[in-house]
Amino acid sequence: MKISKKIITNLKSGGVDFFLSVPCKLLANMITILENDKDIYYSTIPREEEGMGICAGAYLGNKLPCIMMQNTGIGNSVNSIVSLLQLYQMPVVFLISYRGTPGEPVGAQGGMASVTEDILKTLRIPMLNCNNEEDLDKISTFTNHAKVIESPVAVMLNFNLMNND
């Protein structure tokens, strides 16, 4: 819970005030925190691509949105990232539980894990890889950077970091 609290605190201090999630067990503690946080908007959503649209609308209304999802959600969302968020230059924070990284017990997660960073590189989305607690201190500045460059950014939470929370 300590790590989840720190992530949410740092996202909020970086300006995030609108959260959506497609769940992951590694995100579960953060979802519990957000469900009880009256200062921000939070909702579950059924699918990541739809969430990109909701985030775009929330940005138009002056929010800094964050969509929480597994890395598989990037695969579900490529066109909406390129032809909506990037085309209109909309800052959105992707908070990604990076399934398939070391510690992962489910072998089948390895496939999307092996292509996730290549996809994000191809999309030219800045990435912050978080492997330990110290890395989380960079989240606030990185989040604010999304606003400055008017672009989506990706915060990657590796399996062992979150599994130990």
Next chain:
Amino acid sequence: MNRFELLNLLQETIQQEFVVCNIGLPSQELYKINDRSNYFYMLGSMGLASSIGLGLSLTINKNVISIDGDGSVLMNMNTFATIGNRAPANYTLLIIDNGSYGSTGDQKTFTNERTSLKDIAAGSGCENVIECSGEETNINLKKALADKDNSYVIISKINSGNVPIKPIPLNAVTIRDRFRKKIGLVSYL
């Protein structure tokens, strides 16, 4: 009635409102009929008109209308569940259901066969779901906008058919910034 005629008919009702308009011919027709800075034209991301409008409606205290199509909303059907559970009272989804993918050459959609968007919306938890003719659409939309306690899904059943039209000459960031200026968020334009 086709989409161009319907969009013409709706202008008196929507021209002061925040509108998110579906990609392709719907946006191009709307631009040609009555270009407004409070109209957000989608240039990509087919399927997400309802979602963009929903996100906006959750963050401003003004009416927001998403103008979607049957083909587009069929691409993003989970949107009905999110709207059914989360749409605030200032949100209206207007689906122009002409039974065809107009922008790609009027290929038929499943709403021509067994699929009912009205039943999908109701089954997803949406209240105030109205299916009506093109002629009845304006009065139902006015009712939805005047009701400050409820969100609405209006499915306007019209004929397929398009008018000759050109792409919108505005770039995306221009559309974004003039729309946000109208909300009161951009001061440099």
